[in-house]
Amino acid sequence: MSRRIAVPVEAYQGKITDLTRECLIAARLLAGDQDEVVAYMFGEIPAEGNSVLQLADRIITFEDGQVGQPVALAQAKLLCSKLDRAELDLVLVGSSSWGLDLGPLMAAYWGVPLVANCQWLERRENSLWATCRICAGKLMVDVEVEARPAVVLLLPGSFLRKEVAPRSRQPVIERETVAAEEWDSRVRFQRWIEPQREDVDITQAEILVAVGRGIERQENLELAEELAEVLGGVVCGSRPVVDQGWLPPTRQVGKSGMIVKPKLYLALGISGAPEHVEGMKDADLIVAINRDEQAPIFHVADYGIAADLFDVVPALKEALIARRQET
Amino acid sequence: MEYTPRRIIAEAWSGTLERVIRSPSIWMCVGCYTCSLRCPRQIDLTDTVWPAMRDYALQEGIQPPSELRTAFQNLYLYGNVFGHSPRKRLEWTRGLEVTVRDLSKSPEPVEVLWLVGCYPSYHPRNQVVAREMARILTALGIRWGILGKEERALGDCDRLFGEEGLFEMLVESNRRLFERFQFEKIVLLDPHAFRALEKFYPRFGAVFPAEHYTTFLASRLEQLRPWLVKRINARVTYHDNCCVGRRCRCFDAPRKLLTAIPGIELVEMERNREHALCCGGGGGGMWLDAFITQHGGRRLSDVRVQHALKTGAEILAVSCPFELSRFEDAVKVAGAEDRLRVRDILELLAESMGLSEGGGP
Amino acid sequence: MNVLVTVRLVPDLVEPLVVSPQEDNLDWEETSLVLNESDDHALEEALLLKEKHRARITVTAFDFGEIDQVLYMAAAKGVDRIIKISWPHREPPNSLEIVETLARLVPALGIDLVLMGCQSPTEFLGMAAPQLAATLGWSYVGVVRGVEGSGRSEAWRAFKEYPGAILAEMEVRLPAVVGILTASQPPRYVPVSRIRAAAQQVQFETIEGPDELKEPPAAIRRVYLTPVTAHATMLRGSEEEVARQLVEILLEKGILK
Numbered sequence: 001m002s003r004r005i006a007v008p009v010e011a012y013q014g015k016i017t018d019l020t021r022e023c024l025i026a027a028r029l030l031a032g033d034q035d036e037v038v039a040y041m042f043g044e045i046p047a048e049g050n051s052v053l054q055l056a057d058r059i060i061t062f063e064d065g066q067v068g069q070p071v072a073l074a075q076a077k078l079l080c081s082k083l084d085r086a087e088l089d090l091v092l093v094g095s096s097s098w099g100l101d102l103g104p105l106m107a108a109y110w111g112v113p114l115v116a117n118c119q120w121l122e123r124r125e126n127s128l129w130a131t132c133r134i135c136a137g138k139l140m141v142d143v144e145v146e147a148r149p150a151v152v153l154l155l156p157g158s159f160l161r162k163e164v165a166p167r168s169r170q171p172v173i174e175r176e177t178v179a180a181e182e183w184d185s186r187v188r189f190q191r192w193i194e195p196q197r198e199d200v201d202i203t204q205a206e207i208l209v210a211v212g213r214g215i216e217r218q219e220n221l222e223l224a225e226e227l228a229e230v231l232g233g234v235v236c237g238s239r240p241v242v243d244q245g246w247l248p249p250t251r252q253v254g255k256s257g258m259i260v261k262p263k264l265y266l267a268l269g270i271s272g273a274p275e276h277v278e279g280m281k282d283a284d285l286i287v288a289i290n291r292d293e294q295a296p297i298f299h300v301a302d303y304g305i306a307a308d309l310f311d312v313v314p315a316l317k318e319a320l321i322a323r324r325q326e327t
Numbered sequence: 328m329e330y331t332p333r334r335i336i337a338e339a340w341s342g343t344l345e346r347v348i349r350s351p352s353i354w355m356c357v358g359c360y361t362c363s364l365r366c367p368r369q370i371d372l373t374d375t376v377w378p379a380m381r382d383y384a385l386q387e388g389i390q391p392p393s394e395l396r397t398a399f400q401n402l403y404l405y406g407n408v409f410g411h412s413p414r415k416r417l418e419w420t421r422g423l424e425v426t427v428r429d430l431s432k433s434p435e436p437v438e439v440l441w442l443v444g445c446y447p448s449y450h451p452r453n454q455v456v457a458r459e460m461a462r463i464l465t466a467l468g469i470r471w472g473i474l475g476k477e478e479r480a481l482g483d484c485d486r487l488f489g490e491e492g493l494f495e496m497l498v499e500s501n502r503r504l505f506e507r508f509q510f511e512k513i514v515l516l517d518p519h520a521f522r523a524l525e526k527f528y529p530r531f532g533a534v535f536p537a538e539h540y541t542t543f544l545a546s547r548l549e550q551l552r553p554w555l556v557k558r559i560n561a562r563v564t565y566h567d568n569c570c571v572g573r574r575c576r577c578f579d580a581p582r583k584l585l586t587a588i589p590g591i592e593l594v595e596m597e598r599n600r601e602h603a604l605c606c607g608g609g610g611g612g613m614w615l616d617a618f619i620t621q622h623g624g625r626r627l628s629d630v631r632v633q634h635a636l637k638t639g640a641e642i643l644a645v646s647c648p649f650e651l652s653r654f655e656d657a658v659k660v661a662g663a664e665d666r667l668r669v670r671d672i673l674e675l676l677a678e679s680m681g682l683s684e685g686g687g688p
Numbered sequence: 689m690n691v692l693v694t695v696r697l698v699p700d701l702v703e704p705l706v707v708s709p710q711e712d713n714l715d716w717e718e719t720s721l722v723l724n725e726s727d728d729h730a731l732e733e734a735l736l737l738k739e740k741h742r743a744r745i746t747v748t749a750f751d752f753g754e755i756d757q758v759l760y761m762a763a764a765k766g767v768d769r770i771i772k773i774s775w776p777h778r779e780p781p782n783s784l785e786i787v788e789t790l791a792r793l794v795p796a797l798g799i800d801l802v803l804m805g806c807q808s809p810t811e812f813l814g815m816a817a818p819q820l821a822a823t824l825g826w827s828y829v830g831v832v833r834g835v836e837g838s839g840r841s842e843a844w845r846a847f848k849e850y851p852g853a854i855l856a857e858m859e860v861r862l863p864a865v866v867g868i869l870t871a872s873q874p875p876r877y878v879p880v881s882r883i884r885a886a887a888q889q890v891q892f893e894t895i896e897g898p899d900e901l902k903e904p905p906a907a908i909r910r911v912y913l914t915p916v917t918a919h920a921t922m923l924r925g926s927e928e929e930v931a932r933q934l935v936e937i938l939l940e941k942g943i944l945k
Contacts, residue, residue, distance in 0.1 A: 012850070070856060073821075073828050097831040097850050100806065101867075104815040108787075108822030113905035117812050130906075132812040133914065136701045139714070140914050141812055145906040186827040186864075190857040193847070207943065217394055231944075243874065244393055249853035256831075256849045256869075264943045285941055287934065288920060291451065303937060304920035305930050308451045310652075314659065315927035319935045323944070385879040396877045403880065404722065405702065412703045492881025 003035045003089035003148075007056065008079060009042070010098050012070075015049050019094030022159040024055040026121055027092050029162060035089065039171070042075055043068020055164060056171045064178040069189040072101030077184045080109045082176065088149040090128065092121075095153040097256065107151040115145060116153045137274040137296060156278060195249050200234055202251055206263045207233025210253060210280070211241055214269015214290060214309060218246045223313050224268060230320045233264070238276045254279035268309045272297025289313070328352045332362045332372045335380065348384040353377070354392055357627065358519075359569045359605030374526075381489020391488070399490050402497070406479030407445040416476050419447065419454035425465040428472035430508050437472040439464065439543075440510035444517040445480050446648035452655070453648050458684060459677035460516065460540065466682060467550055471514075477504060481515075483523035494523075495531065502533035513537040516673075518570035518647050525575075539571045541646050541672065545580035548587060555679040558590035563675070564640035565593065566631065566654070567603040568647035576601070581646050584672055588679045596634040604631050606653045632657040636667055643669045689743045689862075692799045693734045694790060694816075695762065697721040697753045697780060698809050711910050714810075716779050721753040726805025732871035733835055734803050735765055741837050744768045746797060750775040750786070750897060756887075763886040764878045770890065773897040783814030785902050790816075791823045793895070799863065801844070806830040806867025813904050817867035829858045830867030 005027040010017045027037045039056040044063055053059055062068075062078065079091075079102075091106060093099040095117065107114035119140070120131040128145040133155060202208060209228040215221060221235065228235045235251065242252040253260055255275040265283035269290060270276060277300050280286065288301035289309045298304040305312055330338070330352035338347050347353065362372040370376075385391065391399070401410035420427045428437065441464065447457035464471045482497035505513070513535050515521045524537040544551060563585055571577050578600045586593055598604050607627030632654055635643045643654055654669040677683040699705060699719050706718040737743040745767040749755045752775050759770050773789055775781060781789075794802060804817040821828035829846045833855065836845045846866050848856040860866065923930045938944040 071858070072830075076822075097848060100815070101818055101828060101830045104818035105822050105828060107814075108819040114814055114819070115812065115906065116815055129909075134812050135699055135705060135809045138701065138705055138914055139707075140912050141908060142910040142912075143813065143906045144909050147905060150906070186861040187829055188859040190845070190859055192850075193855040193857055195853040243870065252853060256851060257853055259851065263941075264938070285938075285943060286920075287937075293922075298920045298922075299916060299918055301920035303934070304922045305934070306922060307927065307930065311451075311927040312930060315931040316934060319928070319931035320944075323935050323939075382879070382881075385877070386882065388876070390877055393874065396874075399877065399880075404700075410702060414703065490879055490881075492879050492884050496880055496884070 002087075003031075004087045005031050005035055005037050005089055006040060006079070006083060006091045006149075007037065008040045008075070008091070008093055008099075008102060009053070010094060010096060011041075011043065011046050012096075012098075014046055016046060016052055017094060017096065018160070019096050019099070019154070019156050021052045022156060023092040023094050023154050024052055025162050025164050026154060026159040027090070028055045028164045029159070030090070030121065030123060040079060045173075053171060054167055057167075057169075059171050059173045061173065061175050062178050063175060065180065065183060066185075066189070067178050067183065070098055071187050071189050072098055072105060073187040074184040076102050076105035076109065078178065078182060080106055081182065085110060085112075085149060090149055091151045093151065093153055095155050099153055103151050103153045110149070110151075113145055113147050113150045114153070115143060115150060117155060118152050119155050120158050121152060121154070133274070137277075155274075157281075198248060198250060200251070202234055202236045202253070203258050203260050205234040205236075205260070207231050207266075208236050208253070208260060208262045208264070208280075208283075209233050209266045209268065210236050210238065210270055211247075211268050212238040212270030212276075213240045214271075215241065216269070218244070220310070221246060223310070227266075227313055227317050227320075230317050230324075231264070231266075233262075233266075236260070238270050238273075267297055267301065268313065270297055271295045272300055328355045332366075332376060335376060344380075344383070348380060348387060348389055353380045353384060354395070357605055357607045360574045361605070364573055364601060378486060378489050378491065382491050383489075385489050395488060398484070399488070399493060402480055402482070402484075402490075403493060406497075407449065408480065408484065409445065409449050411449050413476050413479070416443075416448045416478055418449075419443070419457045420461070423458055423461060425461050427461060428470075429475035430472040431475040431477040434508055435472070436509035437470045438511050439469055439471040440505070440508060440513045441471050441473050442481070442513055442515050442520065443473055443478060444515065444520060444648060447516055448478070450648075450652070452651050455684065456516065456648070456651070456671045456673050459671075459673045459682070462677055462682040463544070463673060463680065466554060466680060467547060472508075472510070474504065474508075479504070481517075481520040481523045481528075483517075483519040483527075486523065486527065494527075498528055498531045498533055502528070502531070505533070505535055511536070512543070514540055514543045516540055516646075516648060518568045518572075522570040522574060539575075539577070539646070541571060541580040541584060542577055544676070545583045548583060551584075551676070552587055555588050555676070557679045557681055559588055559675060559679055560590040561642050562592045562594055562638070562640045563642040563644050564596050564635050564638045565599075565644045565672075566596070566606070566635070566650060567600055568645065568650060569603070569605050571646065572603055573601045581644075581672055584676065585644055588675055591675070594638045594640055596638055598634060604634065606631055606647075606650045626657065626660075628653040628657040629660055632661050632663070632667070636661065636663055641667065642675070643667055644672055644675060645669060646672050689737070689741060689800045690798055691734045691737055691743045691745050692790075692794060692797065692802045693727070693731050693745060693747050693762075693767070694786070694802070694804050695727045695731065695747060695749045695755075695758055696724045696786070696805070696808055697749075697755055697758065698724045701809065705913060707911050707913060711912060712908060713779060713911055723758050724805050724808045726807055726867075726869055728805075728875045729871040730803040730805050730868040731762060731765070731767075732873065732875040733868050734767075735876070736872060737801075737835065737837075738766065743801075746771060746799070748773060748790070748793065750781050750789075751894070752777075752780045756892075757883070759892060760883050760887045760890065761878060763890040764882040765876065770892045772892045772894045774894055775897045777901060780810075781897070782902070782904065783808075783811050783816040783819060784905070785898060786816045787814070787820045787823055788902065789897055790820050794820075794824060801835075801862055802826075802865040803835070803868055804865065806832065806869050813906055813908075817865055821865035824863070824865070827860050827862070827864035828867070829860055829864075831869050832866050833868075833870045834872035835866055835868075
């Protein structure tokens with residue numbers, strides 16, 4: 001029997017997100033040739049970058065009224081009323097700020113299983129097997145889901161580079177109407193608030209010197225600034241450093257901060273929690289300095305130094321200056 | 328510092344302490360005891376007025392600087408200011424060639440219960456010093472033991488910072504902990520912890536004989552002397568730490584240890600003994616340099632290193648865990664790394680005894 | 689307005705995690721617990737609402753681990769009522785068990801707004817905050833940094849975090865559950881002496897928790913520590929040596945000219 005895999009599409013800043021792309025790839029791999037992948041688009045399909053929707057068999061758009069606004073409550077209610085549970089196998093949502101509202105709400109409205117923090121998903125016979133990654137990435141749980149439908153919140157990374165055979169047919173696009181009373185307006189989107197931009201955009205920097213909790217005190221930032229200067233780079237930080245107010249939010253690298261792809265990411269005293277790693281793992285070269293040889297950052301870094309940054313950073317600065325003077 | 332001790336007392340007289348507790352001044356005291364020393368009425372200002380001001384502020388809901396908050400939180404949860412796991416307290420012993428008696432695992436009577444301290448347990452620069460202490464105690468044939476993963480901070484820092492409640496909590500749990508073991512004396516590397524144990528713990532009924540390592544080793548100088556075989560040809564100046572020095576008036580013991588080392592020429596800084604200038608680490612200062620400089624204070628360690636450089640000494644000897652990193656930073660700031668090295672007395676002793684692991688950084 | 693805050697104890701990630709020998713759970717006996725960070729922020733946000741809008745705060749928690757210390761801390765910070773939910777089991781309640789109990793409790797208490805951490809490190813077969821909202825049929829916004837009154841008593845403003853340090857201002861009609869990620873200001877410090885004083889004075893109310901554990905909605909087949917896959921090439925030696933090695937690498941890769 002053909003089953004349906006639903007992928008609610010997230011568009012952010014006018015583009016379909018990478019995480020939605022991963023969900024579509026995962027859906028396609030799970031669906032194979034027998035099952036149907038249906039993408040649900042709130043608002044119009046964005047003009048740019050929509051080729052990823054080719055992975056779906058059908059695209060259903062909801063374009064009336066405020067349906068395109070990022071209100072997970074109303075969108076979850078809408079999907080729950082419009083989707084036919086009987087044929088539904090799975091709802092695959094990205095574990096983004098929006099998805100973290102949408103997915104659990106849907107699962108609870110229907111009373112069906114939610115699988116959050118899902119790093120990997122596969123079918124084995126009649127069951128769905130998911131691997132969840134929890135406790136700041138330190139613990140894994142394999143679960144077997146029998147009940148259907150299930151709602152899965154997918155973490156980024158696992159499906160991004162998976163190969164999927166191109167579809168032979170274009171997806172069918174259907175527009176569904178949404179009557180005013182079908183839209184739960186108890187939560188309403190008002191506006192986007194941009195942070196106050198200072199002069200540095202860390203997403204454009206080629207060299208980033210990142211500081212984490214290991215920098216210990218605000219005054220030690222100076223050390224990082226000096227090194228950044230010698231390297232011709234910019235200082236940024238992980239969440240704890242920004243939460244303390246030692247760096248502005250625009251310098252935060254991570255899940256809810258900035259995603260950066262510099263040539264060099266030098267991580268000083270950063271442990272490597274998944275939310276941070278999400279923001280920098282695509283840097284060309286990652287070098288980490290951390291006293292703790294067990295720190296998870298060393299699984300992401302290309303080169304690592306398990307030593308006290310307060311010893312290594314000054315030595316590095318000296319070595320760079322010496323090199324500069326030689327050439 | 329807007330509110331000096333004199334002004335605080337004046338404000339107290341005129342009933343306007345409210346102003347004082349809201350000013351950053353109360354967080355700028357580094358616990359150097361100079362005001363206590365100079366008070367013509369011999370009021371112990373450092374141990375009374377400042378903690379009381381800070382405690383009052385905290386009770387009124389005034390938030391301490393964020394770094395201090397984190398330090399308190401870490402002390403509360405993990406028994407050390409760093410927020411490191413108590414299970415990692417023994418990492419400094421890794422690869423150590425002498426026997427470490429972990430009394431928490433196998434209790435036995437010992438002569439010396441050595442409370443290693445948070446910095447020597449966790450901080451790499453200080454871990455070197457801990458290892459030298461272990462070697463020296465063993466070489467002297469002293470039966471010593473440590474508390475391993477059960478050791479916690481003694482809490483002098485939070486007492487001074489105004490967290491009286493946290494201090495009480497630590498006193499209670501430490502007292503129950505120490506009472507489980509048999510020892511003749513507690514020896515400590517940290518002068519602040521020594522001070523807490525000697526002066527404040529008895530007020531809570533926790534009475535344990537305690538000594539700072541300088542007086543302990545100085546009292547065994549005759550035993551130690553034959554071991555000091557290697558010459559260290561250097562001009563050395565000693566920085567008197569505030570707790571053991573000015574507060575407890577113990578100036579000779581560290582000097583006796585240093586002059587016993589062959590080759591050492593001891594020179595004095597202009598401000599020495601009870602007039603020594605604090606390194607700025609006590610009273611929360613270790614965590615508040617940014618705060619202090621933001622409010623117009625100087626880094627005292629920078630000034631002190633200039634005093635040391637003036638003597639022409641090649642080594643600045645210290646006996647307090649905070650001082651090692653503070654002075655080494657200050658030496659770097661002064662650009663004087665090729666002229667002045669900072670070493671703990673234990674490192675110098677171990678080197679002269681031929682026990683040292685590598686001569687320091 | 690009546691605000692409910694639920695606080696949970698979660699594994700302390702400073703310590704290494706220990707898995708049970710049967711690989712079906714954490715070894716809870718060996719696991720140190722701390723207050724869930726986003727719940728701490730939810731409490732702070734509630735205290736700010738108390739200060740600005742005279743909200744009445746009720747804190748609730750399941751009786752697991754040393755939850756009393758957390759509740760004394762909440763009392764010391766000035767909450768109005770504390771309700772402990774009995775829980776005589778050897779592992780903490782999962783999200784569905786939390787939702788079931790709170791869904792009964794909330795209507796009985798006349799609550800307008802529930803503030804909870806929007807995430808907790810051990811959630812995987814449920815997420816308590818949004819699922820409580822759904823079960824109650826209430827409004828929900830999660831991943832929120834800050835809640836404000838908007839002048840109209842039924843509608844409040846929640847600031848939802850998005851990537852790039854961007855916030856979405858959302859209008860939320862009460863009654864609502866708001867999933868807090870961070871509070872508008874860091875959780876306030878309360879001195880230990882106040883916590884100890886609270887321990888002497890405060891009374892908790894207790895209510896019955898569920899009698900039986902709920903079957904999880906999916907079968908947990910294996911719990912294990914994240915395996916180490918890739919690892920960085922470690923540079924070793926004195927700090928001068930590693931600095932030199934690193935400079936060479938940077939030159940090789942063309943990052944330094």
